[in-house]
Amino acid sequence: PLVSIVGAGKVGSTLAQRLIEKHLADVVLVDIAVGLPQGIALDLLEARSLEGHDRHICGTNDFADTAGSDVIVITAGLPRKPGMSRDDLIATNARIVVDVTRQAIARSPEAILIVVTNPLDVMAYLAWETAGVPPQQVLGMAGGLDSARLQTFIALELNVDVAEVSALVLGGHGDLMVPLPRYCTVRGVPITELLDEAAIARLVERTRNGGAEIVQLLKTGGAFYAPASATYQMVEAIVHDRARLMPAATYLNGEYGITDLFVGVPCFIDRRGAGKIHELSLTAAERHALHTSAESVRTNLAIARA
Ligand code: NAI
Numbered sequence: 001p002l003v004s005i006v007g008a009g010k011v012g013s014t015l016a017q018r019l020i021e022k023h024l025a026d027v028v029l030v031d032i033a034v035g036l037p038q039g040i041a042l043d044l045l046e047a048r049s050l051e052g053h054d055r056h057i058c059g060t061n062d063f064a065d066t067a068g069s070d071v072i073v074i075t076a077g078l079p080r081k082p083g084m085s086r087d088d089l090i091a092t093n094a095r096i097v098v099d100v101t102r103q104a105i106a107r108s109p110e111a112i113l114i115v116v117t118n119p120l121d122v123m124a125y126l127a128w129e130t131a132g133v134p135p136q137q138v139l140g141m142a143g144g145l146d147s148a149r150l151q152t153f154i155a156l157e158l159n160v161d162v163a164e165v166s167a168l169v170l171g172g173h174g175d176l177m178v179p180l181p182r183y184c185t186v187r188g189v190p191i192t193e194l195l196d197e198a199a200i201a202r203l204v205e206r207t208r209n210g211g212a213e214i215v216q217l218l219k220t221g222g223a224f225y226a227p228a229s230a231t232y233q234m235v236e237a238i239v240h241d242r243a244r245l246m247p248a249a250t251y252l253n254g255e256y257g258i259t260d261l262f263v264g265v266p267c268f269i270d271r272r273g274a275g276k277i278h279e280l281s282l283t284a285a286e287r288h289a290l291h292t293s294a295e296s297v298r299t300n301l302a303i304a305r306a
Contacts, residue, residue, distance in 0.1 A: 001025040001239045004066035004099045007076035008037040008059065010224035011116055011250045015073060017044060018232045027057045028066050029099075029258045031076070037061065049202060063100075069108040071235050074127060076100050077117035079221040081213070086118040086174055087300055092254070094304040097123045098130045105131040113138045113237050114271040115249070116231055120173035120296040122304050124249045124262040135251030136273045138282070142173030143247025143264040144230035145223075149210035150179050154269070158194060160186055161283070163174035169207060169279075170264050171293035178289045183280070234269055241271040246270055250274045257287070258294045 003019055005012045008031035016027045028038040039258040048054065056064055061193030066072065077093035080086060097117050107113070113131060115138065117125040124140030131138065145170035155162035164187050171178035181200045184191045189198065206213070214223040237244035251265045255277045268275035282290065 002028065002068060003071045003073065003235055003239075004028040004030060004069040004111075004292070005073045005075060006102065006104060007032050007074065008033070008040050008065075009075060010079070010221055012073070012075040012141050013040045014224050014228035015075070015231050015235075016040065016057060018038060018228055019043060019235065020048075020057050021051050021053055021205045022232070023055055023118045024232070024236055025070070026055055028080070029059045030063060031061065034061055039240070045089060050121045059275045062128065063107055064105040066104055067107040069104075071109045071114060071238055072104045072108060072111045073114045073231060073235065074100060074104070074123070075116045076166055077123075080118070080121040082214050082216055082219055084215075086120070086211070089118050089224065090122065090300060090304050093117050093119070094126055097126050098243060101127040101130040109133070110267065111137075111214075112271075114231060115140045116227065118281050119297075119300055121264070122300045125251075125301055126304060128251060128262065135253075138251065138262075139225070139234060139269065139274050140173070140249025141171055141234055142177075142249055143233045144233055144264075145227050146173065146177055146179070146207060146264075147228060147247055148226055150184065150203065150207040153206050154184060154186070154191055155185075157199060157203060158186060158191075159204055163290060168247060170266070171290050172263055173249065174293070174296060175196070175208055176287065176289070176293040177208055177297050178293055179207050180282075180286060182278075182283075182286075198265070237269040238271055238273065243270045243275060245266045245269075245278065248274065250277060251285075252277070252294075255279055256282075256290060258291070261294055261297055263290075263297055
């Protein structure tokens with residue numbers, strides 16, 4: 001399989017490394033910066049014999065090299081600086097995402113598009129609209145990352161193996177995201193039985209702030225290791241046709257009472273992209289939180305299109 005990654009920055013280059021070193025796919029890394037993707041690709045090629053794999057990676061500034069991709073991952077755009085919200089990136093990143101989507105989909109019209117650029121849900125919509133493909137062909141990466149963050153914080157709080165913890169976060173990838181403690185478990189036991197309300201509220205808050213916490217620490221940009229891992233999981237589900245149930249920004253057409261918007265919900269991801277959406281039975285408060293988050297995505301989408 002061939003995966004093209006647009007944007008050879010922190011997330012794009014880390015994902016490229018994971019894809020080839022875990023032997024999942026060959027990679028084309030495209031960036032507007034001359035020399036950057038070529039340098040990263042050459043460096044990774046020189047590590048090939050040391051890492052013991054034979055996957056190929058090509059670094060380029062020319063979208064012609066992406067032709068025939070099975071998956072296209074879009075990470076091009078600005079990351080946040082300390083004090084910025086994801087929404088502050090709208091205008092600049094909208095221009096970039098529209099431009100690169102047009103160029104990439106023209107060479108790989110059948111490819112599944114995974115959007116990573118922030119603000120995520122808005123960029124996923126713009127990529128879909130620009131690509132002119134069925135909505136199932138476009139996914140946004142966020143829910144996998146936000147859920148992994150919550151999973152980590154639960155494991156730290158309870159001092160248990162993170163592999164025993166399962167967590168779920170829905171909604172837009174922003175300050176109003178919707179962590180669902182009722183659907184978080186340790187070996188099947190709901191955390192609502194293991195932790196008191198105050199502790200759960202702290203974990204929920206830390207998850208909503210998970211991206212900003214890392215931006216504050218790094219000062220130079222945002223998180224990239226866990227984002228690359230969460231994107232890798234989606235690519236793997238597509239390439240191996242796994243029907244993996246995970247939250248992802250998906251086009252909603254009435255599901256959860258939300259229409260004509262990309263927002264994070266659980267869906268089955270396989271080689272066709274976004275498969276069946278699973279509709280959880282939410283409490284009134286959870287549903288309200290999801291709708292509030294979706295409305296903020298809708299407002300930002302209007303800003304992006306203006
Ligand atoms: P970065 O600054 O390290 O890399 C971005 C790359 O995009 C740069 O190399 C830049 O040259 C390139 N680029 C800019 N315009 C381009 C164009 N027109 N064509 C091709 N390449 C272009 O940023 P980083 O940390 O890799 O983050 C990338 C994006 O992903 C940001 O918008 C960030 O906010 C977002 N992100 C989203 C996450 C999510 O959960 N959805 C998690 C982490 C990051």
